[in-house]
Amino acid sequence: MSVREPDPAKQEEFAGRTVQVLNDACLGFMTSLGHQTGLFDTMAGLEPSTSAEIADAAGLNERYVREWLGGMVVGGFVEYDPEQARYRLPPEHAASLTRAAGPENMAGLMQYLALMGEVEQQIVEAFRKGGGLPYSAYPRFQALQAEESARVYDLALVDGIVPLVPGLADRLRAGIDALDIGTGEGHAVNILARAFPASRFTGVDISEKGIGAAKAEAARRGIDNARFEVVDSAELTGAYDLVTAFDVIHDLARPAETLAAVAGALRPDGIFLMGDIAASSRLEENVDHPLAPALYAFSTFYCMTVSLGEGGAGLGTVWGEQTARRMLAEAGFGSVEVKQAEGDVLNLYYLARRDGAAA
Ligand SMILES: C[S@@+](CC[C@H](N)C(=O)[O-])C[C@H]1O[C@@H](n2cnc3c(N)ncnc32)[C@H](O)[C@@H]1O
Helix, strand or coil, X not given: CCCCCCCHHHHHHHHHHHHHHHHHXXXXXXXXXXXXXXXXXXXXXCCCECHHHHHHHHCCCHHHHHHHHHHHHXXXXXXXECCCCEEECCHHHHCCCCHHHHHHCXXXXXXXXXXXXXXXXXXXXXXXXXXXXXXXXXXXXXXXXXXXXXXXXXXXXXXHHHHHCCCHHHHHHHCCEEEEECCCCCHHHHHHHXXXXXXXXXXXXXXXXXXXXXXXXXXXXXXXXXXXXXXXXXXXXXXXXXXXXECCHHHCCCHHHHHHHHHHHEEEEEEEEEEEECCXXXXXXXXXXXXXXXXXXXXHHHHHHHHHHCCCCCCCCXXXXXXXXXXXXXXXXXXXXXXXXXXXXXXXXXXXXXXXXXX
């Protein structure tokens, strides 16, 4: 058979898959609606109910709720009893869809679909002309990112991520200087500041909106050992015992300069704890990654693109472990260990120390 002649079975199978992709993509948007309207949370606490009862319990318009329920039933998310016209969200599904599910809640992540849709036309243009998009093209990003990462930090930061670094919890309890770069809305810093009141925390980001939200949270929670500043992470000043970067480096316009600035800002026995996407730098090794298509899409629509928007490196979401290790070494981190934290399957944690630093 010539390479140009299609294999009919393969053709039919793929055609079926494209239909499934369309259906699943639409279900993704409907799932985002279910999250934002609180419908999944409401349904998780209800017996099998009519659309009117569900709408009433959620405080929503019945006609919209009924249409959404239709999509959820045909998509296999919600069970339907046609005799009684009652809908039920099985607990096994609620475990992946409700706020109570914490980091297992996939419904929150679906909000990124619409975020990507908001810039689609500009991305099409960028394919033609190159370049990227400014952060201002994503007005909802900071809040969405903060919501998503809080799901992990609330559960895993103090009890799962800090203990990855031997002795770090003790040092934080005793009192050290810590810096979080690309802090976004600063929730990670506020959690650590509250858990370790003897330590002094600084969070920096280039987003004024993010820093404003971070300061507001600290004030709201009465946290006085955390401060936040609008600073470019490639231009750090001060000396720190701990620097953290959570899901930041691959977005940056100047990642190499930032890693060098971090190395320069660390005290001799300081540690850089870098959380970044768990993936390989080799495309062929990512084929079986359970979230690979989502990662490449997030990269195309946001991570790579904001970096290119500043004329930057455009590393992309899937820069991968091999590139991360190489760049850390080039920045002067002579010792790098890579670990994973329980409760955070999406990231790898790099424990990096400068050349000559004590392990
Ligand atoms: C994916 S978000 C991660 C935010 C936060 N660390 C979290 O885990 O939720 C990346 C952050 O890096 C920030 N950022 C991008 N370029 C930066 C730069 N040059 N200096 C400091 N922050 C930067 C963005 O504004 C954004 O808040």
